[in-house]
Amino acid sequence: MSVFNHTLYDNDDDDTPLSFKRSSTSRPPPSKQEGSSANITYVRNPKAVASNQQRNGINGASRSPLPLKPQSTGSNPRPSGSVQPNSSVERSQKSNTVDKSKLRRPHVEGDKSDDSDDDKPLAFRKKPDTKLKKVDTGGENAYGSEDDHKPHGMNINSAKVASNNSTNKTVLLKTAPLKTLQPDDDSDDDHKPLVQRFNPAKRASNNSTNKPVLLKAAHKIVQSNDDSEDEKPLASRLPTNAAPKSRASTSDSEDEKPLSARFSRGTAGTSASISNSKDKLPSNNKGPNNNLSAPRNSVKRPSDNNNQTSSALKKAKSSDASASGSVKRESKDDDNNSVPVERKLTPGESSKSKPPVKNIVKKSPLSVKKDNKTFKTKTKKTMKSSQFSKSLRVPPGSGGGKKWSTLEHNGVIFPPPYNPHGVKMLYNGQPVELTPEEEEVATMFAVMKDTEYAAKKTFVDNFFGDWKKILGKNHIIKKFELCDFTPIYEWHLREKEKKKQMTSEEKKALKEEKLKQEEKYMWAVVDGVREKVGNFRVEPPGLFRGRGEHPKMGKLKKRIRPSDITINIGKGTAVPECPIEGESWKEVKHDNTVTWLAFWNDPISQKDFKYVFLAASSSLKGQSDKEKYEKSRKLKDHIHNIRVNYTKDFKSNDVSKKQIAVATYLIDKLALRAGNEKDDDEADTVGCCTLKVDNVTCVPPNKLQFDFLGKDSIRYFNTVEVELPVYNAIEEFRTGKKDGDPVFDKLDTTKLNHHLKDLMPGLTAKVFRTYNASITLDAILHEETEDGTLLEKIAVYQRANKEVAIICNHQRAVSKSHDTQMTKLNEKIDELKAFLQAQIDELNKDLGKVKRGKPLGNGADGKPKRTLAPEAIEKKISQIETKIEKMEMDKKTKEDLKTVALGTSKINYLDPRITVAWCKTHEVPIEKIFSKTILAKFGWAMDVEPDFRF
DNA sequence: TTCTTGACTTGTGCTGAACGGT
DNA sequence: ACCGTTCAGCACAAGTCAAGAA
Numbered sequence: 001m002s003v004f005n006h007t008l009y010d011n012d013d014d015d016t017p018l019s020f021k022r023s024s025t026s027r028p029p030p031s032k033q034e035g036s037s038a039n040i041t042y043v044r045n046p047k048a049v050a051s052n053q054q055r056n057g058i059n060g061a062s063r064s065p066l067p068l069k070p071q072s073t074g075s076n077p078r079p080s081g082s083v084q085p086n087s088s089v090e091r092s093q094k095s096n097t098v099d100k101s102k103l104r105r106p107h108v109e110g111d112k113s114d115d116s117d118d119d120k121p122l123a124f125r126k127k128p129d130t131k132l133k134k135v136d137t138g139g140e141n142a143y144g145s146e147d148d149h150k151p152h153g154m155n156i157n158s159a160k161v162a163s164n165n166s167t168n169k170t171v172l173l174k175t176a177p178l179k180t181l182q183p184d185d186d187s188d189d190d191h192k193p194l195v196q197r198f199n200p201a202k203r204a205s206n207n208s209t210n211k212p213v214l215l216k217a218a219h220k221i222v223q224s225n226d227d228s229e230d231e232k233p234l235a236s237r238l239p240t241n242a243a244p245k246s247r248a249s250t251s252d253s254e255d256e257k258p259l260s261a262r263f264s265r266g267t268a269g270t271s272a273s274i275s276n277s278k279d280k281l282p283s284n285n286k287g288p289n290n291n292l293s294a295p296r297n298s299v300k301r302p303s304d305n306n307n308q309t310s311s312a313l314k315k316a317k318s319s320d321a322s323a324s325g326s327v328k329r330e331s332k333d334d335d336n337n338s339v340p341v342e343r344k345l346t347p348g349e350s351s352k353s354k355p356p357v358k359n360i361v362k363k364s365p366l367s368v369k370k371d372n373k374t375f376k377t378k379t380k381k382t383m384k385s386s387q388f389s390k391s392l393r394v395p396p397g398s399g400g401g402k403k404w405s406t407l408e409h410n411g412v413i414f415p416p417p418y419n420p421h422g423v424k425m426l427y428n429g430q431p432v433e434l435t436p437e438e439e440e441v442a443t444m445f446a447v448m449k450d451t452e453y454a455a456k457k458t459f460v461d462n463f464f465g466d467w468k469k470i471l472g473k474n475h476i477i478k479k480f481e482l483c484d485f486t487p488i489y490e491w492h493l494r495e496k497e498k499k500k501q502m503t504s505e506e507k508k509a510l511k512e513e514k515l516k517q518e519e520k521y522m523w524a525v526v527d528g529v530r531e532k533v534g535n536f537r538v539e540p541p542g543l544f545r546g547r548g549e550h551p552k553m554g555k556l557k558k559r560i561r562p563s564d565i566t567i568n569i570g571k572g573t574a575v576p577e578c579p580i581e582g583e584s585w586k587e588v589k590h591d592n593t594v595t596w597l598a599f600w601n602d603p604i605s606q607k608d609f610k611y612v613f614l615a616a617s618s619s620l621k622g623q624s625d626k627e628k629y630e631k632s633r634k635l636k637d638h639i640h641n642i643r644v645n646y647t648k649d650f651k652s653n654d655v656s657k658k659q660i661a662v663a664t665y666l667i668d669k670l671a672l673r674a675g676n677e678k679d680d681d682e683a684d685t686v687g688c689c690t691l692k693v694d695n696v697t698c699v700p701p702n703k704l705q706f707d708f709l710g711k712d713s714i715r716y717f718n719t720v721e722v723e724l725p726v727y728n729a730i731e732e733f734r735t736g737k738k739d740g741d742p743v744f745d746k747l748d749t750t751k752l753n754h755h756l757k758d759l760m761p762g763l764t765a766k767v768f769r770t771y772n773a774s775i776t777l778d779a780i781l782h783e784e785t786e787d788g789t790l791l792e793k794i795a796v797y798q799r800a801n802k803e804v805a806i807i808c809n810h811q812r813a814v815s816k817s818h819d820t821q822m823t824k825l826n827e828k829i830d831e832l833k834a835f836l837q838a839q840i841d842e843l844n845k846d847l848g849k850v851k852r853g854k855p856l857g858n859g860a861d862g863k864p865k866r867t868l869a870p871e872a873i874e875k876k877i878s879q880i881e882t883k884i885e886k887m888e889m890d891k892k893t894k895e896d897l898k899t900v901a902l903g904t905s906k907i908n909y910l911d912p913r914i915t916v917a918w919c920k921t922h923e924v925p926i927e928k929i930f931s932k933t934i935l936a937k938f939g940w941a942m943d944v945e946p947d948f949r950f
Numbered sequence: 951t952t953c954t955t956g957a958c959t960t961g962t963g964c965t966g967a968a969c970g971g972t
Numbered sequence: 973a974c975c976g977t978t979c980a981g982c983a984c985a986a987g988t989c990a991a992g993a994a
Binding site for chain 2: 596608
């Protein structure tokens, strides 16, 4: 069977984590038998749980003080992407010290080689002269970042430096001209405190010496020799050669230097504030999706075998890679297993097995128009899926191309019809009789009474406007102010309580019932393989919860009916029966150039669609995921030239060119999103291309302060030191414009991406995010993993993950109980400290006696104390101190991560092969890093060789 | 060329299961 | 066994980007 299964889910093993052993070489753990055993059970125990309601509310997430990126050593300074916390409080809280030390990044200082820098994540690149000035950092991070770069030892100093300013942090990047950077960065040490520490040379030596890097050494060596390298982008290789550390130092291409040198990054703190609110209505449908036991299919897709079979190595070249990615699918044969079976698919596989199809697929947009009148069937659709040849297949993203040959599924499941509760709300103090339809909408609003939404005017206005349409002109209810939804709200609370009070048996029964109803919708069969369906539940009606200041928040999201839904299914396959009697689907299509199983128009914005796709663990999704990472890896080979290219254009006389250059720089350095144009009926958020004059402030001599609301209205706040030409260009772009005007008036994402494609096939703005995230993880893991305990290794991974999350500005709301929890933790620590101190005092006393040859007397238990050797006593004291340190560390970690979300980057930006290879090399059970779901999603990456480098 | 449509990825919060301490 | 905290997984909003239509 597939490795995947074994690895991940052996039944036998139960939950025991499997660990990859190095010795095993690339092999994954022995596989088990096929499907048999592995079951993944998604079912959870129906116990009652206390949910924590973290809520929503406001997030004020502030970012942890993480340092964003350290300086880069080289050329590009990474933007510090740190986000600053919104709340001053939070900011102040952060401490920089701890993490940083761990985070240190590889650094290269002197690098002579530019190349190396290019490979490096921006974060790691050197700063040119960093003079570290510390900028005002707001504190937390500013320093942090720098510290991070530094070797641990260095941190101390840096710590001092750091101040807790609550304000903004500025990053300091040095803009130093390249020159500065280069040659002797070592020399820079003088300037920079941090820097000094960083001598590459030193580092290298340290590693070998101080740090026990067992694995590393071996590993590295291997890499260089490995064939595997072929696969790897050059850049990646470089690092490997010497010690990772050496990377920087070693490379010599000076060519590159200039560019790199130029970039300096500031690490500013960024803070992000969040303004999301969120309360959601209870959705009817939610439910765990557990797996049912379904038989699994062991069938594999016919494949080419391109896949990687066992050998992880099969590395296809990048180009192929995408095509050949192997994917494991979850298939189940039988009911019981939900275990994913590994399968490999090659894009072409399916085709093979199946009869060749014509390849005509052209990609046309869906034929369905909204009107649906026009249903055009474009050629593609018409074509039978069956016949495409593999060669024709195009990567999923590419647009054209057949995605499947046969597709079977059972459609979607609808939420239950509204069940009136009969509780009367008050209007002007009087109970009001409402029809079920009117009551349903009133209830949607009532249950949100304690959320932030209920206090927002836009939300209330939109809700009331839509509700009035249902009430009709002549309804007694005319003014919102006279409405009192409290009775319904209280009813809701009672229902919630009832639910909570149910016994576990009752809950279990309910769950099973639900599972039984949903089981048939959970699976689809694609090219003969059973695959999980992602979101087979139609969204229930409710009030739209747009994020930020969304102009449509509160509008009624009407109930979706079968007549709103378009089904996509294989030709010749039975069309799913419409689950609601007397109704029928809007349309049934047979389009094998797309991966959706069904869609309906978003009731809030008719121009948008809601799709039903396969689950992330499916082969189709896995293949596309792999292609995404392969494309990002390819960027490694082009990044140097791209940087040279845009640097050259910073001073172009062609404004359009200049804007493209500066925008690309910001996307590369700061990991900004592209920034598509938005309509007026959407929240007012921006990305790089849509930055407005008031989103960027020039802080002389060469810093830029960004403050804007990005995706999901998450605040991006960061002050970064940039190269002087960039600074000047931004200043120029802002000149003569008003606050709300676009900084990049000659640019939009289409133009930018068009330009990027000239630099590298398939390159788009978002690829930089993936590239910088993955290469940062790869670099930190290689630079900082040392021999140590499992927990220590996991901590290294977490720090690396955190670093990436900060770069990407992935935030989360601070849990409501965070402060309480911290207080408790502090009390516990203090208590323990006092206790431990007493012990230490006692031991010290004993130590003195022992040294003087005196008897120890009796212990607390009245028995004479055993005489310990001084060394033993010292050791004991040391252990106690270590324990205290560990607790402090845990506390810091908790504080640091309170506003940082690690999951998003893990799921979307970090090439799983980096993690898998690292786990194999360092014998860390993959389950310690990836949850069951993520493991299933990344089945395609499980058999990577241990020496894989991004 | 620009606008619109369509498809798919990315991102945050909520809910309830899992975990760990008492 | 109970209970609070942590975390996995889901829901669904909000991005990106390509291709077709105008």
